[in-house]
Amino acid sequence: MGAERPDRRVFLKRGAALAGGLTLGAVEPVMRQAGASGQSLEPQSVEPQDYSSPELIAYGQRSRHVTSVRIPVNGRPSPDEFGLVFHIGTPLQDQVGAITPSALHYFGTTRGSFVPDIDPKEHRLLIHGMVDRELIFTMDELKRFPSVTRLHFIECAGNRSNPRLTTVQESHGMTSCAEWTGVLLRTLLDEAGVQEGGTWIVAEGVEEVKGTSSLPIAKAMDDIIVAYGMNGEPLRPQQGFPLRIVVPGFEGILSVKWLRRIKVVDRFYMTYNDYGHLRRDADDAALSYQIGPKSVITSPSGGQQLPGTGFYEVRGLAWSGGGAVTRVEVSTDGGRSWMDADIRGTPQRMAHSAFSFNWTWDGREAVLMSRCTDDLGQVQPSRDQVREFWGIPAGQPFSVKGQDNSIQPWRVEGDGSVHNAIA
């Protein structure tokens, strides 16, 4: 099948080298990241880097002074002792603009898997099951189909803040946004001819666990992209090279990577991924499926240090699994008053929108928050609003039902330090 496993020993050696190079505190010129653990790489060397070497003329790299990195989140190391990777969070605090650089895009796997090394010349996509014509495609054939290029975020259903987390990378780092290019799944399913009664699809990858998810045919025929491109280049291996699906607005695990098979079926298949995301409660299940309206201030954010009073541009990201963001508001007084933020560019459906808000800090304690509204009229809630909606008494600990889209408060203290202010 052309999927090869990386050499485990090389993998582990690299992991150790990376861990050894982690430092405390980032090298951000304006707002220092204080106290957060291992969020950047040390500059590679003290010698000036020759950015005009033949190698770097052929394929560029970032400045050695730019050092932000992804980190494993949710308390599980990646790679683990078996070499498996699971949940890797993107450094949102360092991101500028709406698009996540491919090398920093968050990624997750089917509860831990290897990242396969796939030869695209050998790779095939099979479409079968309840179709008039079973079809198998090479990558070259898939690239001949009419294509789409769309901006979409992908967010893990486990992207959840809590009072113990310090930085926005830890609390929100499992969302990222990229420009995806590929064929609409609908185009391929029409080519195969979905038969009467085909109500679900099963999408499957080629990695060792062959990660598989069930998706309703309504979504398959709507906007799922069978993607081979990301941010202007082929997918990165960690993002499913050479082929994946992008399921706009749905929980991230459904966007199956290293895609080799789509089967049209007449029932929910209860795959391993499906099982892993079961809920006891129907409301919880619904709220975990399509992502709600959500936003977060990425700067200033937890762990950062304001150098002094004066002007700051408060920046952040807003998105919704239900459509496009229509409004972002910012509060600097803990939610007592709200003002409209500027949304940059034209918000895209199921995509991050970058926003900004002009703020002059007077040196007193402030609590910064953002909330967004989407074109379905859904409004991002505070944790108190969620608690009240479900009738949970104040003071009782609770977690937000479904995927957590609640407002993230950051408290700026008098000394300029910024802290997670979830009570």
Add this chain to the structure above:
Amino acid sequence: MRSLRLVAVLMFLGAGSALAQSPTYGLGRAPTAEEVRAWDISISPTGEELPPGSGTASGGALIYRRNCARCHGADGTEGRAPRLVKRDAGPDVHPWNLGRILPIRSPYATAVWDYINRGMPLNREGTLTADEVYALTALLLYWNDVIAEDEVLDAQSLPMVEMPNRDAWAPLPDWKPGTPRLPGYPY
């Protein structure tokens, strides 16, 4: 006259697209039956995709020692790899309180068989025979007090296993494009 001819042409085109039975782009090829069989490994709750074969927990014990114990521990509770046996939840034995452990929380035994078959043993996936996968499934279900030690699992009996979580999970919403995630929920 000319417009009538145009109408006729449009009607013809309309009829063509309404049928929509023939491929538009003609790319790709039909897979061989063998290609489909080799990849078509997903097992659904009805179990109709299960291959022939059978196994019991007692037969699974040796297969487990040879293939699984090194990572999952001798009894499925103390290995470096994920735990395979339910946690002690005291008197509250509701399946949701026993841990997210496949052979106890899965609503269907088919998912246990499917996962072992597709993903295990790590680095040697796909090397177990169908008989061995039936036997290992039986062992894990026996360890979790779902079936008896001598119960034979095969393509007929496996889908009939009464998993404790069969009816205690919430179905997914009936999703439609352009709708809020939960009717009546403003957030």
